[in-house]
Amino acid sequence: MIDREQALALESRRKVFDEIKAFPGIHFHELKRRTGLAVGSLQYHLDVLRNARLVHAEKRKKFVRYFPIPNGPNQEVRDALSLLHEKNVRSIVIYLVDKKRATNKQLSKLLGLSPSTVSFHTKKLLECGLVVKQRRGKKIYFSLKNLELARSLLMRYKQSFFDSLVDSFVEIWEKM
Numbered sequence: 001m002i003d004r005e006q007a008l009a010l011e012s013r014r015k016v017f018d019e020i021k022a023f024p025g026i027h028f029h030e031l032k033r034r035t036g037l038a039v040g041s042l043q044y045h046l047d048v049l050r051n052a053r054l055v056h057a058e059k060r061k062k063f064v065r066y067f068p069i070p071n072g073p074n075q076e077v078r079d080a081l082s083l084l085h086e087k088n089v090r091s092i093v094i095y096l097v098d099k100k101r102a103t104n105k106q107l108s109k110l111l112g113l114s115p116s117t118v119s120f121h122t123k124k125l126l127e128c129g130l131v132v133k134q135r136r137g138k139k140i141y142f143s144l145k146n147l148e149l150a151r152s153l154l155m156r157y158k159q160s161f162f163d164s165l166v167d168s169f170v171e172i173w174e175k176m
Contacts (some may be wrong), residue, residue, distance in 0.1 A: 004070075007052035012044045014038060020055055020066045023157065024073055025081035031172040058082065079128040080153055089121050090111065092142075096131065101143040158159050 001035045008014045012035070019034050020026060024159045026034075032042050046066065049055040060082045082104055083089045092113055095102060104122065122142055125131035133146045144150050 002048060002052050004054055007048050007054055010045075012034060012041070014070070015047055016042065016045045017054055017068070020049075021068045021072075024067045025078065025085055025157075026067045027085070031066065045137050046175075076129065077149070080130050080149065081157065083124055083128055083130065084153060084157075086121070086152050089125060090154075092118070092121055092125065093144070094154065095128070096142065096144045097147060097151055097154070101141040103139050103141055107142070108124065133171075 002047075008017060014138075015035055016031065016037070019031055022144075023030075023034075028042070031046075032039060032052060036041060046055065046057070050057060053069055056069050057064050057070065058067065058078065059065075060115070063085075065075060065078075065082050065085070067081075068124060073081065088111060090106055095107065095110055102110075104115050104118050107113075107122070108118045111118065120134075123134050125142075126133060129145055130150065131142050134143065
């Protein structure tokens with residue numbers, strides 16, 4: 001097993017690690033785009049970083065997302081970041097940060113998605129514990145379980161989302 005110092009001695013490997021630290025939850029293809037490395041070379045460097053226990057890989061559906069281990073986010077944050085990399089999920093979270101709560105119908109109208117698609121995304125948010133649902137009369141409302149966590153993740157990692165909606169959200173909150 002290679003030690004951490006040796007693992008980071010190579011400039012290209014250090015570049016991969018720096019990108020993962022800057023953008024926790026980044027997936028392979030985005031990492032490839034940002035580093036300019038060939039697929040085989042990037043995979044090799046990721047394997048070395050994983051063996052040196054500098055990087056943790058988590059498979060989420062069709063993507064493998066990479067997180068730094070030293071000083072990296074805890075499981076709750078990793079789960080939230082993985083979901084926030086999905087545009088529709090991110091839009092739901094931004095709406096809930098702003099409006100505090102919403103029904104499936106409101107979210108469907110806002111996102112221009114079918115109610116079943118919104119349900120699919122809110123189910124993922126419920127399973128990860130980022131969102132809770134509450135019944136009020138005949139309506140079910142979704143709200144953020146931890147508003148501050150969602151807000152801070154959107155602000156701290158805004159550059160990893162490549163989204164003008166996140167940029168607008170951060171700009172408004174930074175002015176407050």
